[in-house]
Amino acid sequence: MTQVAVFLLLFSLGLVTLWAAQRRLIYFPFGDVPPPAEVGLSRAESVALTTDDGLTLSGWFVPAAAPATGVTVIIFNGNGGNRAQRAPLAARLAERGIASLLLDYRGYGANPGRPSEDGLASDARAARRYVAGRADVDPDRIVYFGESLGTGVAVRLATEQRSFALILRSPYTSLLDVGRHHYPFLPVGLLLRDTFPSLDQIRLINCPLLVIAAEHDGIVPTEQSERVYAAAAPPKRLLLVEDVDHNDYELLAGPRVIAAILEFLRGLT
Secondary structure: OHHHHHHHHHHHHHHHHHHHHHHHHHOEEOOOOOOHHHHOOOOOEEEEEEOOOOOEEEEEEEOOOOOOOOOEEEEEOOOEEOHHHHHHHHHHHHHOOOEEEEEOOOOOOOOOOOOOHHHHHHHHHHHHHHHHOOOOOOHHHEEEEEEOHHHHHHHHHHHHOOOOEEEEEOOOOOHHHHHHHHOOOOOHHHHOOOOOOHHHHHOOOOOOEEEEEEOOOOOOOHHHHHHHHHHOOOOEEEEEEOOOOOOOHHHHHOHHHHHHHHHHHHOOO
């Protein structure tokens, strides 16, 4: 009985520790951001935007090269790194006439604040507000692009403010489902505060949708991306990319992904 009691005590303490530190296990921000020219974005403009709760966030606005399509993409990052890691995507889009905003969430890229589900939602609203207010942006042709964790951010924003189109790379049904997949031995449902319920929210969205996923993803199960796609209203497209994993360059800015984005957007113009 003593051994059982000790085990239960240690297990309970472990759960309390996980609950208290869970956001450090979800969000992995990098602080130092190099000048945009060092990551191939010589035409990028450093920008600042203000959230509803008074934080000032830094980002880069990357203008389109001529001939411009008139489309602007807001890129919502995954859970790791900072905007510099997404520079190849912005560069490929700019080359093809598509402007973009690369934003660091609160707590990322030396921005103030600590990331959370509601906090990132506030950051997304600020990004949408900033981009729509620019004189060189058509507010009716703003696309939300979510990557991994950022798909939950993009989906939530799309339920609040309709976008011209929605692109989701490696979307998940919910962060709760991802946690249960990787940690089936833990009571994730009792511990998790940030759940990002994308499967429930995608049903509320009626803009054109492109879902991009690895055919065999080691972090976000491909089956979850397919379920998000299946639950969404048309028009929609699904691209399953073979022979790549979640963090491979091909899913960031590889030729198959860029070609699919361009074809998708051309079909809307």
